[in-house]
Amino acid sequence: MRRARLVLLSLFAATPLGAQWQLSADAGAAHLRQTGIPEANALSLGGSIDALGERAALRSRVLLSRAADQRWTGQGVVLASLIGPNTLGPNWELAGALSAFGQTSASSTTSAEGMARLRLGATSFGGAIGAGAGALFDATGARPLYHAQATAWQSLRGNQLIADVSFVGTVGPDLGNGALSDGTRYLDASASWRRDHGAFELGATAGARAGLNQSASGGWGSMDVTTWVAPNLALVATAGRSLEDVLRGVPRTQYVSLGFRVAAHPHASIRDLRPPPAAPKTMVTRTGVVLHADSASRVELMADFTDWEVVALERSGSEWRLLCEVPAGLHRVAIRVDGGEWIAPPGLPRAADDFGGIVGLITVP
């Protein structure tokens, strides 16, 4: 019941954000191994709902699984954050997390946590430090938890890198006489990498834990590969090893899983909206223009950045090049191949000009 409330809460909380949505459902099979526990196969059904509003973000994950012996497990986590209005400098962030984990014939573990963060930088490069507190509910009752975290991130040529150091501590269970036992404390350091490259999404995470009190030290890691085989359908493979997650109540596990993902929104790289690969392409950068025109014997270009003077491009293999300074901003470009008509360069977006012609339109960052 508590888990059901959690799922409903995640749906309700996301509604007023006026957000861009990402919804997906996963179905697959997993093979798991734990120390002292027989290896097992299980079928799993999961879902994710992500929403990004102007100053708010929400991520939720839910998974139900059924092992061969009719045993069910369930896990859900909801992360929500509200970010301050400052778009140009340091910014505050208030974040909250709710999680639940349970299995058939066993008591569940739930947690609620709030955190305040100071964020610096932008989405492409930045960092955050924060601290928070919450409560953990399990078979031994309710216990306080506390959490401090430092995170840095950078996006570099399509790669997203995140490094994170966090300290997690809990107060131990009530000893029955009003006193609390010594709790768990550990320090985690992790690094993760993600890349969305065409039809493939790749991710890897590695981390190490220093157990400070009643927690084992060790390392963990995981890899995942998502291959979009259709605009809304992907094959997802994951493998990894995780340590006990005190905050989420999940024990130490090794796993390999394979499944399908159905997404509500088509994956951009699969939706066939781009020109066919065989079409010649044009690239305009701050340092000039490069275009492919194998069969041409002469290529000329005129553009606002040449003051509409006609300039001949130089051949370099199958490419035609013009080295020149191109200011940032929107530019209109036209080319002429072998003395023919002025046309928009191949592969560039086209727009009508003021005088009845067509030019290529490109924004150079």
Place this chain on the structure above:
Amino acid sequence: MRRAAVATLLLLASTARGASAQRDTVLLSDREANAELTKILSAARDAGLPVKPILGKVRYGVMAHASPDSIVAKVRSLVARLAVSKDALAPDTTAADIAYGADALEYGATRHELIAVRQANGEKPALIPFSVLAQLVATGVPAKRAAATVIDLIKHHASSQQLAALGTEVNADVANGAPANAALDIRLHALTAVLAPPVSATDLGTVLPAAVIPKKKP
């Protein structure tokens, strides 16, 4: 000849700032059109408008073999847009921002949308947001939605590269037959995941497959 004459006007207009209109017109054969252009350029300078895009418009018209009358008409429209852009971006703005704001107006954005994008962008140069606004509107995205999209991306700290890529990709999608709004939907959703606040592995907790816990040995 007419093309050369207009080009001559351009050379004089661009280099002889403050030169008399008489000097500009003496050398030209198409006196009426060139006199009009000279007058427009002079008025634009006096109004503090950037002259470079005006000269660029004339040069392109000449290269496109447009008639002098047509060139004058298009220049007059451009100057009007530059004036609206300058007024919308006042008091602190740059020639580049005014020019790219005028581009956005050319493709269908409104003065109100320029102001909104400028406000979201703060004091930073707005040439890339205005360029992308222009490109999206030129592609067929309704101006109101295009402006809202650009503003939203600015607020999510989208980089110039990300903004420019969005405009180019949507434009390319439409060129390949996709409806403009649908193309923007697709590209925005791809960008959304990238622009979301980064979440560390610790935040998300143990990844989903780990939740599948087998029964313990009796």
